[in-house]
Amino acid sequence: MDKTIIGKSIPTISVIMPVYNAANYLNESIKSILDQTFADFEFLIFDDASTDNSKEIIRSFKDERIILYESSINTGYLTHLNRGIEIAHGAYIARMDADDISHPERFQMQINAFLEDETLGVCGTNYQTFGEREKEVVHPGEHREIFSSLLIGSYIAHPSVMFRKSLIQSNKIHYEPAYYTAEDYELWTRLAFLTRFKNIQRPLLKYRIQPNQISQSKVSLQKELANIISLNFFHHLCLILIGSKAADMKFGHVFFKFLIKYERSIRKANEKQKLVNADHLDKAISRYYKLNIISQLKYNPSTLFESIGSSFFNRLSNRERTKFIVKNLIFYRRERFIKIKSFLTERYIQMLVKLFQLKILNYYRIPIIINNFNRLAYLKILLDGLKSRGYHNIIILDNQSTYQPLLDFYSNNKQIKVIRLSKNLGHLALNQLPSLYNKIKYNFFVYTDPDLEIIKECPDNFIEVFFKSLNRKQNYNKIGFGLKIDDLPDHYENKQKVIQWERKFTLYPLSSLEFDANIDTTFSLHKPFSLVGVGYQYKCMRTNFPYLMRHLPWYENTNKKSAEQIYYDNTAGISSSWHSSKIKIYDPNL
Incomplete structure (x- = not known):
């Protein structure tokens, strides 16, 4: 006898779609889900206090698979994604955005992929952009390439994704609000160590490009978070490859010294273990050097001498090397003065600390x-x-x-x-x-x-x-x-x-x-x-x-x-x- 939910059989898929003021696109989006050739799903739609007629459009569809959840206040889509995962009944969870269009065979092809590979946990697809620009986007298809590419960015199209609910539940995983605008990338970097990924090599989603969408209007924050996510992923890889990571998991002098010391060991271990693509590792390390040197570090003699022989230094042109050396030497005298001043300040502060400890202060x-x-x-x-x-x-x-x-x-x-x-x-x-x-x-x-x-x-x-x-x-x-x-x-x-x-x-x-x-x-x-x-x-x-x-x-x-x-x-x-x-x-x- 089939399992039931208050008289209804449990669906295979739970589709989660947050909605906020998407009235212009909702009809197409909802219809593309209802027209799927694989029809065994529940369609959880979360309206995030829309002020247009989005709710009316949703209610106009009489399909019993649609379950509408209405919010009286705007809480943001991540709240609804996490809530949707929590209440979903299906064994698989499919993502959908309110302004995109799914190919009729999307669900069927993704379910087939899961049935063919029991170790598969996350399945995305290629996609076709439309709206402001049209382009077919092809992402790496197999797990190792997807895993490797996470070093340099997110190559899983979020609204095309389907994943096993058991994977999320058993590991108590959810979307992390702290990474808003890059929450999918952060989620993939955690799941990548727990399961296998796949991208179906067909464009099974039409992804709408519009000026005011999150990925366009908040590019600066997204880039900043992407660098943090990439770095966290790299540190996890280092633990696997060499059993060590930087003491300070941020861009700065500590991480720069870690790279100088362990870069060759990391590359050699990866050649042996073949954990990630060598090109991706090379791109990531080059970017980390750049972010450390340009964005975070002051020039000083140790920066110069420690970097000699590193891939960062070797890749500099003759002009860039000269500029880098001159800046280090110019800053050397100032750094000496700063160090003396810093030494005296630290001694004074230590004296104050002692006075507080002795309860004199x-x-x-x-x-x-x-x-x-x-x-x-x-x-x-x-x-x-x-x-x-x-x-x-x-x-x-x-x-x-x-x-x-x-x-x-x-x-x-x-x-x-x-x-x-x-x-x-x-x-x-x-x-x-x-x-x-x-x-x-x-x-x-x-x-x-x-x-x-x-x-x-x-x-x-x-x-x-x-x-x-x-x-x-x-x-x-x-x-x-x-x-x-x-x-x-x-x-x-x-x-x-x-x-x-x-x-x-x-x-x-x-x-x-x-x-x-x-x-x-x-x-x-x-x-x-x-x-x-x-x-x-x-x-x-x-x-x-x-x-x-x-x-x-x-x-x-x-x-x-x-x-x-x-x-x-x-x-x-x-x-x-x-x-x-x-x-x-x-x-x-x-």
């Missing part, structure tokens, strides 16, 4: 500087949270605020130290105030925006915890709170954009507590002599739960603003990093 007396402009309600929340936890050495740096209730608050609370500026210097004001900076730069200090709230689960001694983290990881200059994003209200209009943006700061865990992540003016502890805000110049850490804060503007109801919020919006210029509700995504910490 008090963690609770480390100065906390709050940079404020026309914020009162948020400022009070932050002040209350700090004082209730025992922190009273607080300085408010006010950027020529004009909000009268805030000015009255300053006047009525003389115990709070406020430095009133005659000019709005913005969120990096401390860097432009030598009179204040020269007083605090010899100590550890905290610098923060005012619109933050410490979560109740956070222990009171968080600055001591931050301090000890910096002492353990001495190559980092500052550490700050991570931001809580799992409780953002639905009424905040940029909820999903914030979540997708913030997840990138959890890609590089250093421990269960810390992430290697850039941080700007969110509450953070700085080492002596550090400037504020310029996170890209320093190595920074963000903390994990329970050391989290809420960024309070993310909890605003943009349709019901308070008088203070309205005043703030009207006085914070669009060019200013202070601005929040007029700009959807601003500065590195939003």
